[in-house]
Amino acid sequence: MVAAVRRLTADWKYDAVSIGYPGPVFHNRPLAEPWNLGKGWVGFNFAAAFKRPVKVMNDAAMQALGSYKRGKMLFLGLGTGLGTALIVDGLVEPMELGHMPYKRATFEDYVGLRGLQRFGNKKWRRYVADMVERLAAALEPEDIVLGGGNVDKLKRLPAGCRAGDNANAFRGGFRLWEMTKRERKKKTGTRT
Numbered sequence: 188m189v190a191a192v193r194r195l196t197a198d199w200k201y202d203a204v205s206i207g208y209p210g211p212v213f214h215n216r217p218l219a220e221p222w223n224l225g226k227g228w229v230g231f232n233f234a235a236a237f238k239r240p241v242k243v244m245n246d247a248a249m250q251a252l253g254s255y256k257r258g259k260m261l262f263l264g265l266g267t268g269l270g271t272a273l274i275v276d277g278l279v280e281p282m283e284l285g286h287m288p289y290k291r292a293t294f295e296d297y298v299g300l301r302g303l304q305r306f307g308n309k310k311w312r313r314y315v316a317d318m319v320e321r322l323a324a325a326l327e328p329e330d331i332v333l334g335g336g337n338v339d340k341l342k343r344l345p346a347g348c349r350a351g352d353n354a355n356a357f358r359g360g361f362r363l364w365e366m367t368k369r370e371r372k373k374k375t376g377t378r379t
Contacts, residue, residue, distance in 0.1 A: 205241075209267075249356045250262065250270070253356055260274045260328055262351065297311075312341055331349070
């Protein structure tokens with residue numbers, strides 16, 4: 188992956204790299220190998236490979252950060268699985284809500300790609316609406332964003348939701364570094 192990205196960006200001028208990773212991330216590092224990508228992510232030195240500072244963040248959290256406006260926002264990414272994040276007053280908390288028990292399996296089994304393929308669009312949409320209702324009742328967000336590659340398969344969004352866009356992950360990647368600049372300025376007493 189790194190070699191391909193370096194080839195594609197050989198003529199670019201950039202100072203830093205943001206990586207959206209499809210799994211849990213702790214202290215800027217993937218915790219486990221992704222089940223749907225090749226091995227080698229855990230323990231890899233991305234900064235040395237790119238020769239730039241690198242920030243690694245859960246991919247759903249990165250898209251959530253790019254979608255964030257204010258207050259308390261719940262992000263639900265309807266894709267291969269179910270990516271989830273909660274942002275409260277600008278603080279991002281990646282979550283693994285997709286692995287919570289639901290019916291006879293997990294939320295992800297019903298609203299991820301496997302659920303869509305197994306149950307078809309009509310039932311899948313009902314499961315998405317039910318999941319949103321349950322999580323909204325439990326977490327009480329002011330804003331709910333449905334993102335991911337399958338959000339366009341919803342005929343209409345559940346009440347209180349707005350559609351996200353996968354492109355918001357790029358904005359989230361930029362915001363990661365903007366946050367670092369603001370944090371540095373706060374520590375030194377300068378204003379943003």
